[in-house]
Amino acid sequence: MALATEKFVTGRNAVLGALPDAPELRERAYRVKQETMANLDRYLEQMASAVEARGGNVFFAEDGEAVVRYIGDLARRRGTKVITKSKSMATEEIELNRRLEEEYAGLNLEIVETDLGEWIAQLAGDTPSHIIGPILHMNRHQVADVLSGVAGEKLPPNVEQLTRFARGRLREKFLTADIGISGANFGVAETGTIVTVTNEGNGRLVTSVPPVHVVVMGIEKLIPKFSDLSVFVQLLARSATGQKLSVYTNFVTGPRGEGELDGAEEMHLILLDNGRSDLLGTPFEEALYCIRCGACLNVCPVYRQTGGHAYGSTYSGPIGAVITPLLKGDEEAKDLPHASSLCGACSEACPVGIPLHDLLLKLRNRQVDRGLASKAQQIAFKGFEKTMKSPALYNISTRAGRTAQKPLLKNGSVRPLPGPLSGWTGSRDLPPLAEKPFRQLWKEGI
């Protein structure tokens, strides 16, 4: 994880360094998102009208259940057997694959992820560990083992050979799919255009080869104008992988038109809420500005040590720690806002200016306000508050501390701290409280 994320960070710094107006682009991206969220109702209507004017179908889905129903019923009507999917965090969020397979079991659907990493994770029965690189946690030997299981023979752990094998297998699926499901990196309200960005070309093959194309897009992915893409497309690849541009950037505006030779015959745009609109007009609204680049994951000291699976949710890293409790509820994701040192590296890395570490603090505050903090924590912080507000109490406690620490001093450091606090000093030196506090030194004229 450390190697891969370091590579992303180094690449990002280099390509952003080549942009003389990077800070201005970021400010502009923030403003576009700010404007979009402030008028989201209007842009949703505009998007829907634009897509329908081009012959597409639009469905507004309150939650994952609605999406599963819509797609399942569509698959049934169309006699669908094979569905190909390009990478979509929104469909991961609502567990689309599993739910379609379970709730429409009678259709015997074969749902194939076509992003190489997602496909390998799917074959391994695993889940993605990074927004951009789903199998960052696997090495080529592990990948070879997974693909050997599919091949029915031992494949060497050689990247080129493994890729060639994957390409051959996936090509069959692309060409025989009945429905292609994609997400959207952006949806342009002005033109009804869906933009997908990939490095593998699977986005194009999923959206234009099958006769039916379904887009599942979070409502926050909208941007007002086509010209706004010049900001976001520049920022996305640079922030995500350190590329100036992804290998493929696809623009799909409606289904195949008259006289056009490629494109799906039928297109369905599903606009997914799933709790996103609850953030509008709240101190957490900026979490909706996320463009899913993964830059915050790559710089986060916690993520780089633990990896994505430790977060236990679709979205990991700092953005995951913010939006998971917001979308799923504080009770379900109580620990995530605390899985942070609040160093602020994520806020600094975010290309859209989301104040992630601020939002983590706000989530912690919210937990306390809602009575979710543990009794021990509540007591400890109440005590801290009382002490810090009272000079007399503060003096007494620091004097007591100076006395109490004496038996614990070893070579000028306090170690170990007693009882449950001993873990803190297991690998750290705790400096002792000064013999004389600054207030006393000041009175003595120093």
Added chain:
Amino acid sequence: MADRTEFIEAIRHRTRTGKYKPTHAPDIAWTPKVEPLERERIEDPPARFLQELEALGGHGRRVESTQEARDYIVSLAKEGDAKLLVRWDVEELEALGVDEPLGELGVEVAVWRDLK
């Protein structure tokens, strides 16, 4: 499943009545560690393009006339012992007039629009 009007109306309500309005991107320094690169002036863009293309493993040729372009394509077809060539349906390629000389070489030329 949400009625479209209800869906949009719910969002409209939130955006109009929400108390919090984000102000501006956080004032956190966002300058990458490396200094911005000097932009070199490219004296001969086509030559530079060909150089970059060849560095990536591609092939290119700079030609002065339509005749030269046509001859290059025909020579590629001959070298590769091509049997079938597919080209885009665009004016410039029509005007290039490769279809006839390739036909004489025994190469079938298919235009994208005619493919089923």
